[in-house]
Amino acid sequence: MPDYRVIPSIEQLRQRARVQALEAVHGRRATVDALRSEADAVRVLMQAGETLSEAQAETRIVAAAADRLRQQFSGSLRAVINATGVVVHTNLGRAPLGPGALERVVSVARGYANLEYDLARGVRGSRHGHAEALLTTLTSAEAALVANNNAAAMLLALAALAHGREVVISRGELVEIGGGFRIPDVMAQSGATLREVGTTNRTRLSDYTAAIHGRTAMVLRVHRSNFRIEGFTEQPSLAALAATAHERDLPLVEDLGSGNLVADLAHEPAVAASIAAGADLVCFSGDKMLGGPQAGIVVGRTALVERLRRHPLMRALRVDKLTLAALEGTLLEYVAGRHDDRVPVMRMIRMPASHIASRAQALRERLVKNGWSAEIIAGVSTVGGGSAPGVELPTMLLAVAHDGLGPEALEAQFRALDPPIIARIETDRVVLDLRTVFEDQDEQLARLLQSLENRQHGDHEGHEEPEG
Numbered sequence: 001m002p003d004y005r006v007i008p009s010i011e012q013l014r015q016r017a018r019v020q021a022l023e024a025v026h027g028r029r030a031t032v033d034a035l036r037s038e039a040d041a042v043r044v045l046m047q048a049g050e051t052l053s054e055a056q057a058e059t060r061i062v063a064a065a066a067d068r069l070r071q072q073f074s075g076s077l078r079a080v081i082n083a084t085g086v087v088v089h090t091n092l093g094r095a096p097l098g099p100g101a102l103e104r105v106v107s108v109a110r111g112y113a114n115l116e117y118d119l120a121r122g123v124r125g126s127r128h129g130h131a132e133a134l135l136t137t138l139t140s141a142e143a144a145l146v147a148n149n150n151a152a153a154m155l156l157a158l159a160a161l162a163h164g165r166e167v168v169i170s171r172g173e174l175v176e177i178g179g180g181f182r183i184p185d186v187m188a189q190s191g192a193t194l195r196e197v198g199t200t201n202r203t204r205l206s207d208y209t210a211a212i213h214g215r216t217a218m219v220l221r222v223h224r225s226n227f228r229i230e231g232f233t234e235q236p237s238l239a240a241l242a243a244t245a246h247e248r249d250l251p252l253v254e255d256l257g258s259g260n261l262v263a264d265l266a267h268e269p270a271v272a273a274s275i276a277a278g279a280d281l282v283c284f285s286g287d288k289m290l291g292g293p294q295a296g297i298v299v300g301r302t303a304l305v306e307r308l309r310r311h312p313l314m315r316a317l318r319v320d321k322l323t324l325a326a327l328e329g330t331l332l333e334y335v336a337g338r339h340d341d342r343v344p345v346m347r348m349i350r351m352p353a354s355h356i357a358s359r360a361q362a363l364r365e366r367l368v369k370n371g372w373s374a375e376i377i378a379g380v381s382t383v384g385g386g387s388a389p390g391v392e393l394p395t396m397l398l399a400v401a402h403d404g405l406g407p408e409a410l411e412a413q414f415r416a417l418d419p420p421i422i423a424r425i426e427t428d429r430v431v432l433d434l435r436t437v438f439e440d441q442d443e444q445l446a447r448l449l450q451s452l453e454n455r456q457h458g459d460h461e462g463h464e465e466p467e468g
């Protein structure tokens, strides 16, 4: 029969300075609950045959309770270090915001703002005016509106312009955009009916014209943002499709997916080019290539944008002040021509492999000094997030190994750090791509990796202490 008297009472534990510190942070009730659970766990251990001294039992209960409380109250949404080299990583929150966007979010969020207030006239204003002037300047469109995301923008466009009528679309563009969301399903919710034309690989102008009749409400073009069709393919140009739609008094709506605002990015069509080619509405995401917050942006003709704005769904799909602040902050960087430096997505896409290599080299030297094996190898980063399919950005990867751990085990240890480091496994090695690691995180990354050594060779019991 184990001697359970070594397990201290909760009241005894509450006299300890360490426990009092926990109570000060987490409150009495949660702390006592955690201590009880961990005392029970120790009792179970002893039942199973483990013998503990009083001091050991106490240390174990308090340390485990502290861990439990930290996990319980740290929130589940956390910052991570993205060392995957996927710039717009959908699983890792897509676009990180730049300093200009963050400053505006903070200044708007910490107090009141003129979200729906007309400062010049002192009367109620509209939230829809924010960001519009910046968007029209950057795309040369007549008008703009912002919805919750691009799927919402599409839903709104279809509901407002094609409810109960038909939308002509090429079979080659009925895409699934990830997470199981398919364009045809979104369209069905809008009350519009799809009229698919052509084949997967070839659709001609005549296929569109043959399908247009009295119940047709619009022609839709969906950018193939996350895949490519190669080989025997055909697709009319956007300009030709727009001209055809206009001859029949129909609007041409384009779902561009990623919203590229600059002309010189080879990988992605620019929004302004679609407007110039005659698209009447163009929808795109705020948090893909544009590098801003989650949002769905619609730019195009004033009369059409107005119809979307007045639709009842607009109220359900509108964005809040934080999104508008982050979006304006991001767009202002483009207007000022500072985006390559101050919009992280753009900065990362443009970062030359030579610069990534020199950062990787510095990290390599530190790790090798500490007994890691680390090697710099050529590789590729990707834009990701349903942008620029097939486009590979040349990069320099740091392939690392440590302590005879297999790649899966090492990669899992990286994920257990605080903050977690998300790495890739490539040809059986863990690789770090510093393209997507912020330069001011290089030091933290190095220290986090070094903390793994201490853990392995130290007397730690596998609890991760925060570092850096």
Ligand SMILES: *Cc1c(COP(=O)(O)O)cnc(C)c1O
Binding pocket: 149, 150, 151, 152, 177, 222, 223, 224, 225, 226, 255, 256, 257, 258, 284, 285, 286, 295, 296, 385, 386, 387
């Ligand atoms: C990403 C994408 C969407 C969805 O955009 P969200 O902002 O994620 O809602 C829609 N259409 C295309 C073509 C896309 O690439």
